[in-house]
Amino acid sequence: MPNYFEVFGLPRKLSLELQELQRRFYDLSRRHHPDFHQTADALAQAASLEASALVNRAYRTLRDPLARVEYVVALEEGREVREETSAKPKPPVDLLAEMLEVQEALQEAKSEGLTAEAAERLRTERDRLEARRRAEETAVTEAAAEWDSAVDRGADRQPLVDRFKQRLAARAYLRTVIDDLSQALGEDAETHVAHRRH
Amino acid sequence: MSRIVGIDLGTTNSLVAHVDAAGIPRVISDAEGRRLLPSVVAYTPAGIVVGEAARRQLARNPARTIYSVKRFMGRGGEDVREEARHVPFEIVPSDEVVRIRVGDREVTPPEVSAQILRTLKQQAEAHFGEPVDKAVITVPAYFNDAQRQATKDASRIAGLEALRIVNEPTAASLAYGLQKLAQGLIAVYDLGGGTFDISILRVKDGVFEVLATNGNTHLGGDDFDRAVVGWLLADIKAVHGEDLSSDPEAVQELRLGAEAAKCRLSSEERTTLLIPFERFTYRREITRAELERLIAPLVDQTLGPCRLALKDAELTPDQVDEIVLVGGSTRVPLVRRRVEELFGKTPHSQLNPDEVVALGAAVQAHILAGGIRDMLLLDVTPLSLGIETLGGIVSVLISRNTTIPTMAKEYFTTSVDGQTAVDMHVLQGERELAKDNRSLARFDLSGIDPMPAGMPKIEVTFLIDADGMLQVQAREQRTGKAASIEVKPTYGLSEAQVAQMVEDSFTHAEADVNARLLIETRTEAETVLNHVRRALAQGGHLVSAEERSLITEALDALRGVEGGSDRDAIRERTIELNRATESLAQLMMDTALREAVTSRRADDLLKRP
Numbered sequence: 001m002p003n004y005f006e007v008f009g010l011p012r013k014l015s016l017e018l019q020e021l022q023r024r025f026y027d028l029s030r031r032h033h034p035d036f037h038q039t040a041d042a043l044a045q046a047a048s049l050e051a052s053a054l055v056n057r058a059y060r061t062l063r064d065p066l067a068r069v070e071y072v073v074a075l076e077e078g079r080e081v082r083e084e085t086s087a088k089p090k091p092p093v094d095l096l097a098e099m100l101e102v103q104e105a106l107q108e109a110k111s112e113g114l115t116a117e118a119a120e121r122l123r124t125e126r127d128r129l130e131a132r133r134r135a136e137e138t139a140v141t142e143a144a145a146e147w148d149s150a151v152d153r154g155a156d157r158q159p160l161v162d163r164f165k166q167r168l169a170a171r172a173y174l175r176t177v178i179d180d181l182s183q184a185l186g187e188d189a190e191t192h193v194a195h196r197r198h
Numbered sequence: 199m200s201r202i203v204g205i206d207l208g209t210t211n212s213l214v215a216h217v218d219a220a221g222i223p224r225v226i227s228d229a230e231g232r233r234l235l236p237s238v239v240a241y242t243p244a245g246i247v248v249g250e251a252a253r254r255q256l257a258r259n260p261a262r263t264i265y266s267v268k269r270f271m272g273r274g275g276e277d278v279r280e281e282a283r284h285v286p287f288e289i290v291p292s293d294e295v296v297r298i299r300v301g302d303r304e305v306t307p308p309e310v311s312a313q314i315l316r317t318l319k320q321q322a323e324a325h326f327g328e329p330v331d332k333a334v335i336t337v338p339a340y341f342n343d344a345q346r347q348a349t350k351d352a353s354r355i356a357g358l359e360a361l362r363i364v365n366e367p368t369a370a371s372l373a374y375g376l377q378k379l380a381q382g383l384i385a386v387y388d389l390g391g392g393t394f395d396i397s398i399l400r401v402k403d404g405v406f407e408v409l410a411t412n413g414n415t416h417l418g419g420d421d422f423d424r425a426v427v428g429w430l431l432a433d434i435k436a437v438h439g440e441d442l443s444s445d446p447e448a449v450q451e452l453r454l455g456a457e458a459a460k461c462r463l464s465s466e467e468r469t470t471l472l473i474p475f476e477r478f479t480y481r482r483e484i485t486r487a488e489l490e491r492l493i494a495p496l497v498d499q500t501l502g503p504c505r506l507a508l509k510d511a512e513l514t515p516d517q518v519d520e521i522v523l524v525g526g527s528t529r530v531p532l533v534r535r536r537v538e539e540l541f542g543k544t545p546h547s548q549l550n551p552d553e554v555v556a557l558g559a560a561v562q563a564h565i566l567a568g569g570i571r572d573m574l575l576l577d578v579t580p581l582s583l584g585i586e587t588l589g590g591i592v593s594v595l596i597s598r599n600t601t602i603p604t605m606a607k608e609y610f611t612t613s614v615d616g617q618t619a620v621d622m623h624v625l626q627g628e629r630e631l632a633k634d635n636r637s638l639a640r641f642d643l644s645g646i647d648p649m650p651a652g653m654p655k656i657e658v659t660f661l662i663d664a665d666g667m668l669q670v671q672a673r674e675q676r677t678g679k680a681a682s683i684e685v686k687p688t689y690g691l692s693e694a695q696v697a698q699m700v701e702d703s704f705t706h707a708e709a710d711v712n713a714r715l716l717i718e719t720r721t722e723a724e725t726v727l728n729h730v731r732r733a734l735a736q737g738g739h740l741v742s743a744e745e746r747s748l749i750t751e752a753l754d755a756l757r758g759v760e761g762g763s764d765r766d767a768i769r770e771r772t773i774e775l776n777r778a779t780e781s782l783a784q785l786m787m788d789t790a791l792r793e794a795v796t797s798r799r800a801d802d803l804l805k806r807p
Contacts, residue, residue, distance in 0.1 A: 026405050030574055034603065034664045038361065038566040049603050049663060056576075056601040 003075055004058035012075065013151055014068060014144035025059040065141045066171075069164055072147070076161050092170045102129070102177060109184050119185060126181040133174040136167045202332045202361060202567050203322050204369075204559025207311060207349065209268040209418060210391030210526065212237050213556035214318040214333075217564040223373060223557040226325045234552060235321070237391075238265045239313045241300035244717050248317040251718035254725050257450040260286035262300045266420055269392045270296045270307040271352075272345030274689040281416070284424060286446035295689055308691060309699055311352035316703075319358055333358045334563040336555050338393040339365035340413030340580045342626045343638050343668050344689045350665075351691055355699045361566055363665035366390070367397035368408055368577050369558030370524040373549055375401055375573065376561050382519035385507075387537050387545065388555075389500060390525035392418040396504045398511040398518070407576045410510035410599045412503035417496065419460070419527040425492045426456035430471070430482065438478055448475060463489050464529045472787070474732055479786075490532045497536050504540055510599050521545035526552050576601050579662050586623040586632040595660050598628065605661040609675075610643065615651050619644040622658070624668070637688040643672050643681045656681055716765045723760045723772045727753065730779050737786040745781065752778040 005012045008024050030036070032055055037048040061067045102125050109118045143160065150157050203226070204215045211234040215225045225233045232250065240252035240263040247255075256263045264287050270278055275292035282289035290297040290304055297304045315335075322330045335358075337349050346363050353360035367386035374380040381401050388395040395413035399406055430452050431443050442448040455473050462469040468485045508515060521537060523545045528534065537545050549557065564570050578599045584592040585608065595606040610620050620643045627635030646654050655675040662668055672681040691699070730753055738746055756771035 026403065026574070029405070029576060033574060033576070035362075035562075035565055035575065036568075036571070039568060049661070050605070052664075053603040053605040053661060056604050060600060060604075 001054065004061050004071060007055060007058040008062065010062075011151065012072065013148045014065075014072065015148050016062060016068070018063060021059070021063060025055065025063075028055045065144070066137060066168075069140050069144075070168055073161055073164050073168065076157065092166065092173060095170055095173060099177065101125070102181070106180060106184055114184070114186065122181050122185055126178055126185075129174050129178050129181070133171055133178065136171040136174065140164060140167050140171070200332060201326060201328070201330055202334060202563035203318075203330055204556055204561070204563045205315065205318055205333050205335045205358075206366070206369075206556035206559055207268065207314065207335055207337070207352075208237055208390060208555075209266050209393060209420065210237055211235060211552065212314050212318060213553060214322050215553075215556040215560035216322070217560050217569060221564075221569070223376065223560040223564075225553050225556060226322050228321050229324065235314065235317060236265075237268065237314050238263060239267070239310050240264075240721070241303075241305070242717065242721065243301070244720060245714070246313060247714075247717050247721055248313050251721045255721045257447050257454065258725065258728055260446040260450045261288065263287065264298060264300070264305075264310050266392055267298075267307050267310040269416060269420070270298070271311065272307075272342065272348035272689055277689075286450060295691055306691065306699075308348050308352040308696075309355060311349070312355035312699075312703070315352055315356035315358055319356060331358060332361050332563075334362045334364055334559045334566065335360050336364050336366045336369045336559045338388075338390075338413060338415055339367050339395040339397050339411040339577075340393070340415050341365075341666075342415075342581055342636050343666075344636070344687065345415065346665060346667050347687070347690050350667075351696045351699075354696060355703055357700075357703065360665075362562060363667065364559055364562050364575075365395070365397065365408075365411065365577055365580075365666070366393075366555045367395045367411070367524060368399070368406065368575060369556075369562060370522060370549075370554045371397070371399050371401065371406055371558065372561040372573065372575060373554045373558035374522055375404075375406055377549075379548055380520050380522055383513065383517060385504075385518045385521045385541065386524055387500075387504070387521060387528065388413075388524040389527040389533060390418050391527070392416065392420045394418060394500050394503065396500070396507045398507050398513065404572045405574050405576065407601075408578045408599075409513070410507045411578055411580050412507040412510070413580070414499065414503060417499055418525075419457075421496050422460055422489075422493045422527065422530070423453055423456045425496065426460065426484075426489065427452050429492055430456060430480075433482060434480055438480065440477075442475075451475070459484055460489060460530070464531060474736055474786075476732070476735075479736060486531070493530070493532065497530075497532050500533075501536065501540055504537075515541045518543075523547040524551050524554055577664070577666065578602060579604070579666050581626040581636070582628055583638075583660065583662065583668065584625055584627075584635070586625060590632045592625055592627075592630060592632050592635060596662060600662075602662050602666055603664050605659055608658050608660065610656040610658060611652050612646065612649070612654050613651055616648040617651065617654075618646045618648055620646065620656060624660075624670075638668065639687045639690075641670060641672075641683050643683055645679070645681055646674055647677060647679075649676075716763060716768075719765050719768045719772075720760060723756055723768050726772050726775055727756060727760070730775060733779060733782055733786060737782060737789070740785045740789065741782050749775075749778045749782065 008021065032048050032051040034045065034048050034052060037045050061071050105121050105125055109122055112118065147160055150160060206213045213225055213234060215223055217223050227233045235249045236253040238249065238252040238256060240247040240255060240259060242259065242262065252263055256265065269281055273296055274294060275296055278289060278296055288299040290299050295306055297306055319330055333353065335349055335353055337346055349363060350360050367388040370388065371380065371384060371386050384399045384401055386397045393415050394417040395411065397411040398409045400409055427449065435441050451473050455471050459469050459471050463484065463486045468483055471482045471484060473480045518541055521541050521543065528547065528551050534545060562575065565573055579596060579602050580598060582594050582598045583596040584594040587593045595608060596604055610622065612620060622641050623632065624638045624641065625632055625635040626638055629635050643656055646656065656672055657675050658670060658672045660668060660670055670683055672683055674681055730749065734749065752775040756775050759767045759771055
């Protein structure tokens, strides 16, 4: 099966023109979507279904700058990517220390109930972590140019892959903690899940 | 390819449409010119009646007349316990698929829906003068896999191949798009009789790309009516000292009255409800403000899903270019106001909100038939799909709002030496724990070659097709052997059950058209007889003795032929009886209104200091 970049006839680079990606997505969809193969035989219908599913997944991944990086990292490591799991990621080592305070605040809110003071504290922590998460995301997307030039020069990409992995892991962890904080604050479960989307 | 029709299988009304030779989608009406088929099925001793005739006898035959069956599609006995308390027909307690008892038989929701679909199929066949056996059928966007499957089952039982299941708001956008009435970022707000959907789309260069969808499959006009009925029952208790809440016939009269009043209040500021019961005639003036107070909490429940859909589409309300209103309940002024407040612009509804979904289904049918090449619909799956993992936690395989078709692969292995089967539990929903989500099915993967624990690598492919429905395939990687999968749907009919129902529908081939028309005519006659008897009992004194005897004569004449098989005779006598009672009906209405006015004046006098 072609990888997602190959599906769109694109090089394995992180800088992408979204308008162009969308144009190619529409073109490929018009070619493969099952709606246009309804009168074909069963084999051709199955092929269109599979091709269409691949195009859709490829577009979903590549249009999102962070999912794109995650995918590239997986490709470099030769593994398959999948949707997020609900298994909690482990905290990256450099985040451990500052997480202690958050965990403490969470514990307190749990044992003593959500007083106005506790809620305020949780909210402050959440805002801080949100900022931190955004910083990780920006760091990842800003390294796109660096990556692309490494691809062009044929340079060793492993150091970059390692850096991406570290930052993505930190981000994944931060997201779960932010979710925990929202939950402790008694915010809508649905909204809470919405946070987990890319 | 043979003709494909588009069908809107609604909670309250259903419609069939097609694209005509000129490329324009049109609703196909029945022999009497009616475009909407009430989604009501009556299992009378004489036979099955569908549509307007069934609706008209609802209050007289509540236990055997099934309405709003869509709310029971693809659900389990446990899910509908609350719902079951509000309907006059009997829901058989069960852990599995819902069953409804009508007389001495039990029917499932897909079978009831199949009656509606069959009627629409016949309507289309009468229109074209040729058989119709393929259709595009719409469902609420927020329908889960089991609800979609139930709809497909219904279609099969009705002898229709459902070539595509399309989401209602998306279908509506196709109808608008075909006429170039909507471009850019569109929000389709679809509030029907029993379901609510919000879909956000990007419409560009003929591509209709759904960005996000959300909704509530148990929120609609039915709930508005229910709120009004509750209020009316309390009012009757206070005014007449009678508790009618356990009288199913009275409740149905009130429900129909409430529904009609709600519709009138969309264009009028106040309306009077007038319902003759056995012992008294109930009348009550309702103002729009009163209605709005009763339904406001329900209308507000639609706003949360709207915000979530916007959030998933990564849009703010002001970025939406156009808001399209779909579904009869969007005629309610309060609904329009709330939508306008949320999006900050006036929603529009140039196309009839009752018909636009069916028209869109017809457009999609035309696309499938190859009649339109420049329009492409890219829809999404409304709910996340996952499998249960250790500790009852859900591992998401496909996130909600993923464009369909889509697929995900997952690998399974064994935990014990020599294990030859693995089972998995597939769920739909947004919650972390399996128990909080919708159980779709359990799959048994068997036929794995005995190997040490952890050695087999079974690749399972989860594919969501263009209908938004799940297909599962499994293969043992080492041997390349396809593992066999047995699907145990949690709340659906098994393949064997559906096949049996299809067969039954042939053996018990329903009464031919003439027999059907006879049943409808008889039902209509019974309804009129009943009304007249009641009118005579309550208002007989208002007319002269001669007139009374004329009415009794016409009544007896109809009674004489009603049980027979001469349809024309029954129809003529029914018309005659109706004519004979015209002035009585008028007089009763006048008196009731006059009394209403007098009693209000009395109220006013009493209030004065």
